[in-house]
Amino acid sequence: MSALVARQLRKTYRNGFEALKGIDLTVEEGDFFALLGPNGAGKSTLIGILTSLVNKTAGQVQVFGHDLDREPERVKALLGVVPQEFNFNIFLPVEEVVVNQAGYFGIPRAEARARAEHYLRKLDLWTRRKSEMRLLSGGMKRRLMIARALVHHPRLLILDEPTAGVDIEIRRSMWDYLRELNADGTTIILTTHYLEEAESLCRTIAIIDHGRVESVSDTATLLAAL
Ligand code: ADP
Numbered sequence: 001m002s003a004l005v006a007r008q009l010r011k012t013y014r015n016g017f018e019a020l021k022g023i024d025l026t027v028e029e030g031d032f033f034a035l036l037g038p039n040g041a042g043k044s045t046l047i048g049i050l051t052s053l054v055n056k057t058a059g060q061v062q063v064f065g066h067d068l069d070r071e072p073e074r075v076k077a078l079l080g081v082v083p084q085e086f087n088f089n090i091f092l093p094v095e096e097v098v099v100n101q102a103g104y105f106g107i108p109r110a111e112a113r114a115r116a117e118h119y120l121r122k123l124d125l126w127t128r129r130k131s132e133m134r135l136l137s138g139g140m141k142r143r144l145m146i147a148r149a150l151v152h153h154p155r156l157l158i159l160d161e162p163t164a165g166v167d168i169e170i171r172r173s174m175w176d177y178l179r180e181l182n183a184d185g186t187t188i189i190l191t192t193h194y195l196e197e198a199e200s201l202c203r204t205i206a207i208i209d210h211g212r213v214e215s216v217s218d219t220a221t222l223l224a225a226l
């Protein structure tokens, strides 16, 4: 089954700028998939459409066979999203950020607490559970966003530039954790402008530039051709 199918996706912003010019993309269940491209390629716009933050101009999106326009709530429940920017809930303690997100998905309080503990431990944030989110370092905030995105057990995890600005040691531990999640069956899509990140983590790499998909190949084939 395909985790994601996008057909002829287009986005024209209000100022007339065409950020996406007809994106066709299929991501199979279980894949670890990179959207690789320079700044301005349209990666965040694409993620924004998948996560209902950006209205598409045209095209279709299906997530595990569910149409984004017809079943938006169903699609939301299947997705976990780690955004690039996060300036909400800034005064909330770390643990509450995760518990509240679980509440948003209707998960009962006791279960939400148990899941929050599990993911905060996994992401090395448990000792900071009482800290307000605003007091965390950039790398910690990103890990918190991963815990928050996982709390409702999404089948597809989407990360927008997950390690931008994160130092090398933390980046490696985040990579290890993402590999573990993928090995356990979570399909992962990430955007990045680092070839190194795409090649180290991902099985499939789509190169996106100027609002188009330039190529889709498995990582080994792409590297052999460079
Ligand atoms: P990436 O994530 O690959 O860096 P983006 O999707 O953020 O690319 O941006 C793609 C293009 O769309 C860029 O040229 C950007 O300036 C433009 N863009 C993004 N948001 C808007 C907007 N709200 N209005 C007009 N242009 C935008």
Ligand code: ADP
Pocket: 052, 075, 076, 077, 078, 079, 080, 081, 082, 088, 104, 148, 149
């Ligand atoms: P509503 O429009 O129903 O208020 P939103 O779409 O604005 O809901 O989402 C509420 C919050 O949950 C936002 O912070 C949003 O970024 C986040 N969110 C929505 N869907 C997901 C998801 N599948 N995974 C992670 N966060 C999500």
